Amino acid sequence: MDKEKLEYIEEAGLAFELFGMTRMAGRIFGYLVVSDQEVVSFEQIRETLKASKGSISGTTKNLIHVGFIEPVSLPGDRKTYFRISRQKAGRILKERTALFLKFGSLLDRGRALKAEEDRVSDWLLEISSFYKWMVHEVDMVTDKWEMVKEGYMQKMKGEEDENSEKK
Amino acid sequence: MDKEKLEYIEEAGLAFELFGMTRMAGRIFGYLVVSDQEVVSFEQIRETLKASKGSISGTTKNLIHVGFIEPVSLPGDRKTYFRISRQKAGRILKERTALFLKFGSLLDRGRALKAEEDRVSDWLLEISSFYKWMVHEVDMVTDKWEMVKEGYMQKMKGEEDENSEKK
């Protein structure tokens, strides 16, 4: 695997830490991104990332759980392969956003514990309402994506081509 | 401080860990939520949470940085007080969402490293487009909140009252 890709993989590791996941999770994800194969085997991951079987096993399980990658098994082959999950990106986002409901109720329960309604309660109500309302809005926007994505992706690709022409 | 509130504070600590922050950050936030004062002093936090000055100092700085709380200073008083940030909740969300752009470009850069465009590239383009598009949508929805919040908060409060009547 060439140097540029290996660097990319490490960068993905750091980025994933920023998103609150482990470095190894980012590396595995990054490897699946830049690999020129449709699917990558457990052993290939282990070898490319020079990590232990235990680490690969645990981290792939976790990445599958949060929906970033998915296992692929092939007939007549007992190895497990992996690829970037084909699950809609929106699905993952919706799940993450659902945490907002938890934050909203945390605030509501806190508000209920206060001696009396005051300026702080009003503000807490506003924040909690915002987050709870947001969950529904994000769901709707996510659904809207399916309608607009063709157009948007065309635009994105166009801009990329423009940039590479300028070089 | 009564037992119920202290329990709430610990719960807030655990919840914040779930959101990717530290337990102490959650405790401080939780304390500001349930305190019946407008503002709470550094020393009160230290005492209630039984933590060191160093820990309070570092964690409040961080909570201020990410916009969850804000410092308050009073004339003729050299203590620092804190309260839940009155910054619009949307501001914080917009900043968090901006990380999606980073994820989007991570995918784009990975795609550029691939030998040739394949099925995986197509899928990567779709995910990256989704996240980048989402950032703008979330911004718009967040702005919309200002228009609809009055109505929504009324509804929320109504439902709460209904629930407490039923008890």
Place this chain on the structure above:
DNA sequence: CTTTTGGTTCAAAATGTTTTGAACTTATAA
């Protein structure tokens, strides 16, 4: 069966993060 391959498990080691506590800084009060 027995062997081999592919992966899982889990305790211990390595690494990272958070908290403490003591020394230090800064600003006000005396």
Place this chain on the structure above:
DNA sequence: TTATAAGTTCAAAACATTTTGAACCAAAAG
């Protein structure tokens, strides 16, 4: 000034997470 109160800083300790590696299990091949 000098003294004191309020925070900050930072190295070390406590604590948590991640990774390793060796032992283990299950399924397919021989």
